[in-house]
Amino acid sequence: MVSGTRLPIVLPKPGASVNLASFPATQGHRVAESAVNIERVTESVEALKAEFEAHRYICSDQIATAVYLAYHLRKPVLIEGPPGVGKTELGKTAATIFGLPLIRLQCYEGLDEAKAIYEWKYGKQLLYTQVLKETLEEVLQGARGFAESVSRLHEFGDIFFSEAFLEPRPLLKALREEQGCVLLIDEVDKSDHEFESLLLELLSDFQVSIPEIGTVKARREPPMVFLTSNNTREISDALKRRCIHLYIPFPDTDLEQRIIHARVPEIPPRLRRQLVTFIQELRDLDLKKVPAISETIDWARTLLLLHTENLDPQLVRDTLNVILKFQEDIDNVDVEVPVLTNKAVKS
């Protein structure tokens, strides 16, 4: 910093308050015709379900109802279920369907408000402090005595804690989206209890409080919030109370076949039936990590790549590592493979 440089920043006029609304939202305007479309889609649970299917997400009535309620009641959805049943995918697909930007917050232990809601731009603040020092003289010119100097400085307000120095993090960003957005708070069970409490205000009133500035409310459209949890720990009652609670279990044979059909359409129906039956049988075994839908899809792709037409024990053995993620499980299942394959082929 060269000394004597003119102050490059424009100080707000004395007494001027910082207006939150004057800051531009990041999202452009949505086209009007998509609004009509959304109206049609959210008209009934069936329409929503069909739309999800069109986006290659096959959902049960329960799931469609949850999204339907979430859209109309503007309530967050807490999605629980074993890993790999499409919890995160549901949030993503919903964002596509409603034509809203997706803002995703991945939770982990130690996540705090500085990373989730907002942070001050310290670097900028320090830099500006330096610059300000240089011009202090100018500001205080003509002031007589300490008291007058202080009162003159006061008139400038807390510019360092104003919007210009605010670094918005996902939650704040979500609130400030002009047209609304889909906020996906992923694996909320991985975060600490403290963070859960932070979420409460956001979830019930769609607002966050920043001590230095005040309360930031959602723009016209509050975001649609999806929270996912893998049940590694109990989510607090306070949080659950504010949400629609959706539990996604493993799908039954029929649903899973349709999912595979939607995701891997090239696979022949016979093989599809066989592999789904096999996976379903596998889920009944005592395994460390039960294969989920995502594994079924991976396996289907693998089999497709290998130009398979029918399951046979040798092939299953060779590709077992696609669906099972622990050596222990693979060893255990290895013995059962012929029986299970046989069952699957006969189905």
Add this chain to the structure above:
Amino acid sequence: MDGTLTSFIAALRNAEVRVSTAETLDALSAVGLVGYDDRELLKNTLSLMLPKTVDEKETFADTFDRFFAFEDVDGALDAGDPGGDGQGDGDAGTGAGGGEDAPGAGAGNRKSKNAFLAAATKEEGEEELGHGEMPPPRSALGELLMLDGRVALTVRMVEVAKAVNLEQIQVFTQKGLYTRRIMDEMGLPHLQREINELRMRGGLPERRLSQELSKRRERLREQVRDYVERQFLLHADATGRRLREELLRKVKLSNVEHRNFRLIQEIVFKMAKKLVALYSRRKKVFRRGHLDLPRTLRGNMGYDGNIFDLKWKSVKVDRPKVFAICDVSGSVANYARFMLMFLYSLEEVMPKVRSFAFSSDLAEVTELFERNGIEDAIAKTLRDYGGGSTDYGQAFEDFRHKCLDDVDNRTTIIILGDARNNYGDPRTEILKEMYDRAKRVLWLNPEPRATWNVGDAEMRRYVAHVHQAEECNSLLHLERFVGNLLRTVQ
């Protein structure tokens, strides 16, 4: 219909699904959105709004089916109601059959009416024979009974049930009482009198009516009994159970009858779950020495970046290590059973429980608990180590030999026993050694305090070398004790 929803929620609460007032309001607005028309949709909607765990969802599904089963019949009959009024469109149809209420179509009308009757009541075999003139019944209930649509009857029944406060039914012995009250309230005495009079008067039409009425009365009684039964399951089953649980909490554990073990176990799990919820938060301990730079900078921005409020990195406290030493000799075995059950149900907050069992020789049973379910493990422990005569001295000696080295200043040792040493050497010096090494040594004695030093009990000597000695002989004691334990070790 809001009344229906609130009473459904009452039933849910009774089935131990926790529903808050806020959730009730949410559910109301959700139902306002989807309506009551589509049963499946309603069920999906409510199951998203009300239950908040997987277990609760199952309970919810049961309760929903039971609760709305009745409403469903009601609805179907509602649709069929015009049939009862003589329009004769057959069963629960929408009336698309074709305008048979034209005056000329008398025969057809009658025929379809009979079909409806048979469909609705399903046991009209005998009645077909004695078909003929019948005088109209005079009592109110009789009229209702002879009206073919069951709707009016059902509606009346529900009304009466409300009037006699059926929802407050508490124990199953009240079922008969409530059935009778409802029947009486509906006008059974009058009907009874009428039936008797008709029979006495002796004319064929009168006798026919009397027979018909008593048949229908029986059917009604059946229906009322069914209804009471359903309401009992919805409203009272859990209440009676709660009463029993409340009692079992206070009863001395050695007096618990075998048939109640299962229930006790459930209570233990429930208590443990409560404690887990209470203590699963890990507290932080602030350790000086590691400056947390980002947090310090942030925390001091309010002072324009002058750093004078320092923030330190924190570490999380290790969860407590618990050693449980249980006397499993005859007199204390039952207590040991429940204490072990409790400790192992607390796995989430106390993952490091090592347990030892002794009557004379002491052995570690931790592994047994890891490999088997709690119940099996307890049974095996009691079988293998229980039953001998107690020798605390020997047990302490064994403990010192086996794992005193593992005891450190984070360990809590819990000893469960009556300290009845059969006049053997108490070996208090070993207990003192444990006391010196461990963070805490706690002694639980199932006997009341007054008898602690009577006879061969060595409690007086042992108490000198423990941090705390408590009387513990019911689930309530146990809960209080474990709660304290968690509070102090964290």
